[in-house]
Amino acid sequence: MIRFENVSKVYARGARPALDQVSVDVERGEFVFLVGASGSGKSTFLSLVLREQRPTRGRVYVAGRDVANLSGWRVPTLRRQLGVVFQDFRLLQNKTVHENVAFALQVIGKPRHVIRDTVPEVLDMVGLAGKGKRMPTELSGGEQQRAAIARAIVNRPQILLADEPTGNLDPTTSLGIMRLLDRINRTGTTVIMATHDDEIVNEMRRRVVELSDGVVVRDEARGGYGEREAILPDVGASPVLDAPGSGTRAPVQTVRGS
Amino acid sequence: MRFQFVLGEVVSGLRRNTTMVVAVVLVTFVSLTFVGAAALLQAQIGKLKDDWYDLVEVSVFLCPEGSVSPTCATGEATDDQIDAVRQVIDTELSSQVSKVYFESKQQAFEAFSERYPDGYQGTQLTADDMQASLRLKLTDAEQFAVVSDVLSGRDGVEIVEDQRAVFEPLFRTLNVATLLAAGLAGVMLLAAVLLITTTIRLSAVSRRKETEIMRLVGASNLFIQLPFLLEGALAAVLGSLLAGGGLWLAVRFMVSDWLERSVDWVAYVSEVDVFRVAPLLVVMAVALAALSSFFMLNRYTRI
Ligand SMILES: Nc1ncnc2c1ncn2[C@@H]1O[C@H](COP(=O)(O)OP(=O)(O)OP(=O)(O)O)[C@@H](O)[C@H]1O
Ligand SMILES: [Mg+2]
Numbered sequence: 001m002i003r004f005e006n007v008s009k010v011y012a013r014g015a016r017p018a019l020d021q022v023s024v025d026v027e028r029g030e031f032v033f034l035v036g037a038s039g040s041g042k043s044t045f046l047s048l049v050l051r052e053q054r055p056t057r058g059r060v061y062v063a064g065r066d067v068a069n070l071s072g073w074r075v076p077t078l079r080r081q082l083g084v085v086f087q088d089f090r091l092l093q094n095k096t097v098h099e100n101v102a103f104a105l106q107v108i109g110k111p112r113h114v115i116r117d118t119v120p121e122v123l124d125m126v127g128l129a130g131k132g133k134r135m136p137t138e139l140s141g142g143e144q145q146r147a148a149i150a151r152a153i154v155n156r157p158q159i160l161l162a163d164e165p166t167g168n169l170d171p172t173t174s175l176g177i178m179r180l181l182d183r184i185n186r187t188g189t190t191v192i193m194a195t196h197d198d199e200i201v202n203e204m205r206r207r208v209v210e211l212s213d214g215v216v217v218r219d220e221a222r223g224g225y226g227e228r229e230a231i232l233p234d235v236g237a238s239p240v241l242d243a244p245g246s247g248t249r250a251p252v253q254t255v256r257g258s
Numbered sequence: 259m260r261f262q263f264v265l266g267e268v269v270s271g272l273r274r275n276t277t278m279v280v281a282v283v284l285v286t287f288v289s290l291t292f293v294g295a296a297a298l299l300q301a302q303i304g305k306l307k308d309d310w311y312d313l314v315e316v317s318v319f320l321c322p323e324g325s326v327s328p329t330c331a332t333g334e335a336t337d338d339q340i341d342a343v344r345q346v347i348d349t350e351l352s353s354q355v356s357k358v359y360f361e362s363k364q365q366a367f368e369a370f371s372e373r374y375p376d377g378y379q380g381t382q383l384t385a386d387d388m389q390a391s392l393r394l395k396l397t398d399a400e401q402f403a404v405v406s407d408v409l410s411g412r413d414g415v416e417i418v419e420d421q422r423a424v425f426e427p428l429f430r431t432l433n434v435a436t437l438l439a440a441g442l443a444g445v446m447l448l449a450a451v452l453l454i455t456t457t458i459r460l461s462a463v464s465r466r467k468e469t470e471i472m473r474l475v476g477a478s479n480l481f482i483q484l485p486f487l488l489e490g491a492l493a494a495v496l497g498s499l500l501a502g503g504g505l506w507l508a509v510r511f512m513v514s515d516w517l518e519r520s521v522d523w524v525a526y527v528s529e530v531d532v533f534r535v536a537p538l539l540v541v542m543a544v545a546l547a548a549l550s551s552f553f554m555l556n557r558y559t560r561i
Binding site: 050072073075076077078079080081082084090092103104106107108109151155 | 260263467468470471472473474475476477478479481482
């Protein structure tokens with residue numbers, strides 16, 4: 001479904017590559033966590049899939065298409081097969097929840113009756129039944145993210161990209177969002193989620209791809225979040241050993257509420 | 259659906275940027291009024307030049323019936339007299355005159371009827387009211403004095419007229435006015451382009467979030483840019499319609515109602531000419547908006 005072949009991305013000439021020789025293969029229907037420290041290249045990975053950025057070297061295939069060499073006018077077709085959600089929801093504040101979701105269909109020219117039928121269905125699915133008339137400001141953070149997810153999946157994309165979707169939410173609300181993403185994944189949608197949320201990753205036990213300074217340092221089928229530097233040195237066993245790319249796995253140690 | 263949606267976006271965009279939109283309308287209005295004025299001045303020059311103007315420099319008017327000129331004592335110029343004059347032109351003036359046309363009364367009447375299809379000042383004229391003439395093209399337009407000296411006073415010749423001397427000063431004035439109008443139009447058009455550009459940029463910035471979502475969910479480039487395009491085009495076209503209306507009022511009340519009554523021997527531009535110019539103004543407005551949009555959109559709403 002998504003294949004990275006020796007992909008490197010250098011933003012500014014001479015800068016350290018944001019991604020360095022990354023090769024990853026994601027099958028149809030997989031659920032993949034993208035983890036790694038801040039600045040390790042997770043968002044860059046997602047933006048290459050979206051063709052918001054082009055790789056400096058290597059090839060990116062999405063749904064069989066060579067995305068890097070896709071001509072500009074074909075990009076919309078690619079993006080109609082992708083759904084995206086972000087940490088900051090990105091809802092339009094002057095539109096109701098229903099209008100926000102409908103907007104995604106309107107702007108790709110879907111007929112009115114399709115919109116009328118699909119939008120309530122999707123709102124229902126994400127657990128916002130009856131809240132379509134609310135403005136985004138009248139929703140909790142979790143509900144806003146549900147609305148954003150509804151907008152991302154309303155066109156039934158094959159792939160859902162999520163960039164820290166639980167980053168702004170408390171653990172309980174996050175859990176609800178994860179259940180929703182899991183449910184979407186079970187309908188056959190491939191999900192790639194960049195996250196810092198170790199608790200979620202450890203709980204879900206899905207495939208984990210860990211980036212460190214743009215390099216894939218771990219790709220585990222049913223992985224955990226991995227190690228994280230301890231806040232208090234005397235609590236941790238040997239934080240120094242956790243240097244990225246060292247390859248040795250230190251005892252898993254999680255720090256909550258990071 | 260698409261149409262309605264785009265229309266809704268355009269309306270909301272216009273409402274959000276009302277002041278800028280009004281500014282665009284006014285600037286295009288003023289600039290295109292100058293463009294239209296320049297075009298009408300040129301049309302006026304065209305009306306003043308008759309069919310002969312570009313072909314000849316000198317008109318030798320032959321005696322009509324009942325002329326009081328001493329050379330016309332024998333009445334209307336006869337064929338013999340005309341032949342004699344032509345003889346002189348072919349021999350004595352052969353180096354000054356490069357071409358000779360003869361315009362009979364009938365031909366003069368046809369040309370006249372074409373210029374004044376509804377008759378002249380209510381009188382219905384016939385071919386007999388016209389005057390036959392010899393029209394000369396000179397090898398050198400400065401040689402008029404020589405030609406006039408030789409031909410004036412001959413039997414059958416009523417008057418020798420230097421066409422350029424009659425019209426040239428008037429044309430020069432009208433041409434200067436045209437240049438002035440065109441110059442002002444140029445400056446104002448530049449202002450219009452800058453203003454439309456700014457308006458589109460403001461509109462794009464104020465709609466950045468919408469545009470971002472549209473890009474992410476796979477809206478086509480055209481769909482994203484269309485509302486901005488239409489917004490600029492709509493404002494510009496409104497300005498051009500105002501300009502057309504302004505010119506129509508000017509021609510209707512200043513030329514048709516006032517000038518034509520005070521100086522009535524001249525053929526003036528009419529409302530018909532305004533209707534001929536107006537579509538050009540609308541086309542220019544659209545081109546203007548398209549040009550500005552082209553600059554802006556590629557910078558602010560690229561996929
Ligand atoms: N548009 C950009 N222009 C230049 N450099 C960029 C750009 N986007 C990201 N970078 C750089 O690329 C590297 C990777 O950034 P990226 O956003 O992919 O990291 P991330 O893993 O998503 O981090 P975080 O967890 O904080 O979101 C960083 O060094 C960053 O400074
Ligand atoms: Mg990021």
